Amino acid sequence: MSDDNKTIEMEVLRYRPEQDREPFFQTYEVPFEDDWSVLQGLQYIKDDLDSSLSFRWSCRMAICGSCGMMIDGVPKLGCRTFLRNYHSGKLRVEALEHFPIERDLVIVVDDFMEKLARIKPYLIPKQVRKLEQGEYLQTPGQLEQYRQFSTCINCMLCYAACPQYGLNSGFTGPGILALMHRYNADSRDGGRDQRMELGHSDEGVWGCAAVAYCSEVCPKEVDPANAINQNKMGSAIDYFLRFVRPRGATG
Amino acid sequence: MEVFKSDVAVVGAGGTGLRAAIAVAEADPSLTVALISKVYPMRSHTVAAEGGAAGVVRDDDSLDYHFNDTVAGGDWLCDQNVVEYFVARCAASLTQLEHWGCPWSRKPDGHINVRAFGGMKVERTWFAADRSGFHMLHTLFQTSLKYPSIRRFDEYFCTDLVVEDGRCQGVVAIEVATGKFTFIQAKAVILGTGGAGRVYRENTNGGIVTGDGMAMAYRQGAPLRDMEFMQFHPTCMPGTGLLFTEACRGEGGFLLNKDGYRFLQDYGLGPAEEQPRNKFMELGPRDRLSQAIWHEERKGRTISTPYGEAVHLDLRHLGRKKLHERLPLICELAEEYMGIDPAKECIPVRPGIHYTMGGIYANLETETPLPGLYAAGECASNGIHGANRLGSNSLVDIIVFGELAGEQAAQYVRTVQNSNPESLEKLASDAEQRAVAVVSRTDGKEKHSVLRREMSQSMESGCGIYRTATEMQATCDKLAELRERYRKLNVEDKSSIWNSDWLGALEVGYLLEVAEAVAHSALNRRESRGAHQRLDGYEQRDDVNYLKHTLAYHVPEGTPRIEYQDVIITRSRPGTRAYGAAGEAEEAQRRQERASV
Ligand SMILES: Cc1cc2nc3c(=O)[nH]c(=O)nc-3n(C[C@H](O)[C@H](O)[C@H](O)COP(=O)(O)OP(=O)(O)OC[C@H]3O[C@@H](n4cnc5c(N)ncnc54)[C@H](O)[C@@H]3O)c2cc1C
Ligand code: SF4
Ligand code: FES
Numbered sequence: 001m002s003d004d005n006k007t008i009e010m011e012v013l014r015y016r017p018e019q020d021r022e023p024f025f026q027t028y029e030v031p032f033e034d035d036w037s038v039l040q041g042l043q044y045i046k047d048d049l050d051s052s053l054s055f056r057w058s059c060r061m062a063i064c065g066s067c068g069m070m071i072d073g074v075p076k077l078g079c080r081t082f083l084r085n086y087h088s089g090k091l092r093v094e095a096l097e098h099f100p101i102e103r104d105l106v107i108v109v110d111d112f113m114e115k116l117a118r119i120k121p122y123l124i125p126k127q128v129r130k131l132e133q134g135e136y137l138q139t140p141g142q143l144e145q146y147r148q149f150s151t152c153i154n155c156m157l158c159y160a161a162c163p164q165y166g167l168n169s170g171f172t173g174p175g176i177l178a179l180m181h182r183y184n185a186d187s188r189d190g191g192r193d194q195r196m197e198l199g200h201s202d203e204g205v206w207g208c209a210a211v212a213y214c215s216e217v218c219p220k221e222v223d224p225a226n227a228i229n230q231n232k233m234g235s236a237i238d239y240f241l242r243f244v245r246p247r248g249a250t251g
Numbered sequence: 252m253e254v255f256k257s258d259v260a261v262v263g264a265g266g267t268g269l270r271a272a273i274a275v276a277e278a279d280p281s282l283t284v285a286l287i288s289k290v291y292p293m294r295s296h297t298v299a300a301e302g303g304a305a306g307v308v309r310d311d312d313s314l315d316y317h318f319n320d321t322v323a324g325g326d327w328l329c330d331q332n333v334v335e336y337f338v339a340r341c342a343a344s345l346t347q348l349e350h351w352g353c354p355w356s357r358k359p360d361g362h363i364n365v366r367a368f369g370g371m372k373v374e375r376t377w378f379a380a381d382r383s384g385f386h387m388l389h390t391l392f393q394t395s396l397k398y399p400s401i402r403r404f405d406e407y408f409c410t411d412l413v414v415e416d417g418r419c420q421g422v423v424a425i426e427v428a429t430g431k432f433t434f435i436q437a438k439a440v441i442l443g444t445g446g447a448g449r450v451y452r453e454n455t456n457g458g459i460v461t462g463d464g465m466a467m468a469y470r471q472g473a474p475l476r477d478m479e480f481m482q483f484h485p486t487c488m489p490g491t492g493l494l495f496t497e498a499c500r501g502e503g504g505f506l507l508n509k510d511g512y513r514f515l516q517d518y519g520l521g522p523a524e525e526q527p528r529n530k531f532m533e534l535g536p537r538d539r540l541s542q543a544i545w546h547e548e549r550k551g552r553t554i555s556t557p558y559g560e561a562v563h564l565d566l567r568h569l570g571r572k573k574l575h576e577r578l579p580l581i582c583e584l585a586e587e588y589m590g591i592d593p594a595k596e597c598i599p600v601r602p603g604i605h606y607t608m609g610g611i612y613a614n615l616e617t618e619t620p621l622p623g624l625y626a627a628g629e630c631a632s633n634g635i636h637g638a639n640r641l642g643s644n645s646l647v648d649i650i651v652f653g654e655l656a657g658e659q660a661a662q663y664v665r666t667v668q669n670s671n672p673e674s675l676e677k678l679a680s681d682a683e684q685r686a687v688a689v690v691s692r693t694d695g696k697e698k699h700s701v702l703r704r705e706m707s708q709s710m711e712s713g714c715g716i717y718r719t720a721t722e723m724q725a726t727c728d729k730l731a732e733l734r735e736r737y738r739k740l741n742v743e744d745k746s747s748i749w750n751s752d753w754l755g756a757l758e759v760g761y762l763l764e765v766a767e768a769v770a771h772s773a774l775n776r777r778e779s780r781g782a783h784q785r786l787d788g789y790e791q792r793d794d795v796n797y798l799k800h801t802l803a804y805h806v807p808e809g810t811p812r813i814e815y816q817d818v819i820i821t822r823s824r825p826g827t828r829a830y831g832a833a834g835e836a837e838e839a840q841r842r843q844e845r846a847s848v
Contacts, residue, residue, distance in 0.1 A: 018746045033557075035490065035588065047700035051752040052744040056290075058457035061493050061584060063385055064294040080587055102428060103749040109291070113405070121393040123352035135349045137361030143354060150354050150389075151382065154293050186352065 013094040039078035055105035065153035070094040075160035097160040124191025142187040149182035158214035171207035174214035174224030181227035205231040253433040257285035260437035264288035265295030266649035267443030267628025269391035274657025276398035287404040292392045296457040300384020301496035303376040304646035306341035312373040324370040325637020326781035327825035333634040353390040367501040370536035376643040411682035419623035423682040430747030434679035438664040446607035446629040450766040452707035454604035455494035464630040466761035474802040476632035478609035479773035480782045485540035487603030490558035497642040500533040507563040508552040518543040520831040535830045541602040563597035617656040627652035638781020690753040695741035699759040719787040723774040768803040
């Protein structure tokens with residue numbers, strides 16, 4: 001792992017609204033080991049070169065979703081992207097695309113948080129069950145129907161990848177639509193109709209132009225494009241069904 | 252300064268804080284809950300927990316077994332009344348999470364599945380693949396969105412508690428996005444701020460796990476209890492300290508030394524068998540395993556890596572299919588971070604700091620000695636973990652006691668009124684001045700990143716897996732020096748918006764307080780018990796003098812004052828803590844003794 005003293009040039013987007021009129025790039029020369037992540041490079045900068053650089057991080061293990069950033073133009077988790085893979089000896093780090101910059105690599109995530117709350121991302125039980133009755137039964141097969149969509153870490157890489165969200169930030173976007181599908185596809189849940197009010201609209205699944213870059217950048221194999229697609233089918237079927245059965249009935 | 256008036260302020264939006272906030276909202280929807288977190292709730296470190304959460308469900312299991320495992324695992328430093336309450340509520344608390352949607356792994360018949368975990372006699376660990384904490388946290392966060400009375404303060408960094416008339420009446424927090432202060436007034440405050448693993452260098456904890464709540468309560472006079480007991484997890488990634496969950500061993504993984512030998516059989520944990528057996532070998536408790544690795548290193552039987560000596564975690568025999576199904580995150584960590592395919596190669600691992608057994612002293616009702624202040628989860632010491640926590644007891648600790656703290660606080664606020672607003676706001680603005688002083692000072696030269704590094708190195712050398720008075724004293728001296736140097740800090744960044752240089756400096760301030768409590772508590776405990784092991788003439792457990800909790804009190808301008816408190820024993824008298832075949836013999840003997848009285 002440690003051999004000769006390797007260094008890499010990290011070109012980092014800086015923007016401090018109190019003093020910078022506009023964002024600019026600042027270059028740092030960072031000595032590194034082969035197993036260092038981009039996040040470790042940034043931490044080195046912060047601890048040893050320039051304490052004014054701000055970025056979000058915590059877990060270092062690709063699970064808290066804090067450290068999404070553009071690395072050479074691709075949305076990635078800083079803690080799971082390794083410096084050794086940038087062979088030119090240089091890489092560029094920027095704040096996630098399609099979000100306003102709060103400062104340096106820190107983006108404003110209010111829009112994401114508001115949308116998340118709006119889709120009712122919690123179980124709306126089909127049948128209410130008391131604690132004394134024990135758990136709902138759910139077979140591994142039923143779990144498998146939504147498992148993948150429940151592993152989203154809210155890192156928002158897919159939003160940075162989504163051209164549709166870039167054009168129209170009213171679009172609910174891939175990660176949150178995947179989460180909506182997660183609850184809709186849960187055998188314990190009966191809240192689909194409530195959620196699909198939003199899901200049907202242009203803000204919802206029909207806002208998606210099926211570019212599917214979201215699934216490519218997703219670090220957790222959530223495959224939001226697939227979730228949206230399934231919902232487009234579901235949404236189209238619902239559209240016809242609403243003429244043949246009373247609204248609110250569960251099928 | 253902005254003022255927000257709430258009934259209950261919950262600091263921390265990890266598993267503990269979210270569960271507490273929901274409990275308040277359910278107990279009385281008319282109460283306003285302020286839920287404050289320095290990161291967005293889903294970034295809280297509960298997210299990183301992999302293995303699972305304990306709750307008795309199997310027919311061949313019992314609450315007694317869970318009680319006995321916990322108390323013996325804690326080397327009899329547990330408060331047994333609290334453990335009794337705890338084990339009786341684990342399964343229901345976990346079922347509640349299931350009702351809220353938590354995707355627990357299932358058996359073919361649709362019931363909850365459970366897995367084996369270290370130090371547990373029967374399989375009782377509920378799990379959601381190896382993303383248990385992640386799913387618990389997201390379920391709780393998403394569920395919390397149902398309750399309109401919960402007002403979130405995301406990315407608000409608390410700097411102080413406001414204490415007036417001898418009661419805790421709110422907190423002061425910096426809005427990270429603007430650098431502005433808010434006084435969040437409350438009739439009760441619940442701390443769910445998590446552990447303090449970052450006082451050490453190589454650890455499994457996230458960057459935010461800096462003991463803030465512990466330090467805030469401590470500065471206000473609440474004692475920190477049993478801080479010398481810091482848990483080393485035996486299987487961490489060399490260098491970064493990232494965790495390979497105990498579930499790796501629960502699923503049947505082996506630990507090997509450089510000769511490919513399952514060395515744990517040499518440390519009273521054998522015999523070595525092919526199939527995992529509860530409380531034997533790799534399924535022994537964490538303190539014992541970490542200690543065994545330390546001894547292997549001394550015997551020259553470890554594997555050298557660029558980041559120190561290691562042993563091998565061998566998962567190859569589990570096969571690719573099972574690995575990807577049961578331990579997907581572990582595969583990802585090994586493959587992405589180390590370039591190792593766990594189905595083909597062994598993973599080098601070494602012990603790293605993982606869990607803070609000690610914390611703010613809280614009783615069975617989650618009350619701290621400071622009225623109006625409640626504490627639960629990893630920041631608290633409520634007596635269930637004793638001298639060594641068993642894996643999978645903590646994820647359920649946070650929901651059992653998070654809920655209880657919420658219920659208790661909801662009751663308490665009906666009985667009290669806030670003091671005069673002017674005096675509270677005066678205290679809040681004093682707190683603001685103190686936090687601002689850290690950034691506005693211009694005469695200093697010290698960098699907090701340097702102090703943090705020196706602190707964590709010193710903690711590792713003085714308060715590691717094995718300890719001596721000389722080394723602990725050296726750490727105490729070092730910490731005193733660092734505290735002096737902290738006064739001469741220079742925070743270069745003077746801006747307001749997202750000034751993480753400033754917040755980092757405040758965190759180092761918290762860390763130093765907590766580190767001193769750990770080191771002095773350790774130095775004063777002249778025995779070996781659980782995670783506190785000495786090599787200087789105190790190698791044995793000493794129940795005559797030290798069957799006691801340590802209480803560390805903050806002394807402004809001085810070193811902590813250490814006092815002791817009796818352990819609450821209801822039905823399990825201290826015995827030999829044995830595992831493997833010796834453990835079975837010990838258990839048979841206890842049964843016999845009980846039968847003969
Ligand atoms: C890698 C790993 C794996 C683990 N696996 C398991 C397991 O399998 N089973 C098990 O039982 N236990 C496990 N644990 C332990 C368990 O996960 C933790 O003890 C538990 O999640 C702690 O929860 P908490 O809510 O108390 O704290 P946390 O989840 O750490 O939350 C702390 C909260 O406090 C907030 N906070 C802190 N300081 C401030 C401040 N100054 N101002 C505002 N907010 C603040 C944070 O923002 C955060 O929201 C594991 C731990 C780690 C590190
Ligand atoms: S779907 Fe994937 S990329 Fe999008 S937020 Fe979730 S984890 Fe991140
Ligand atoms: S630091 Fe948590 S995802 Fe990267």
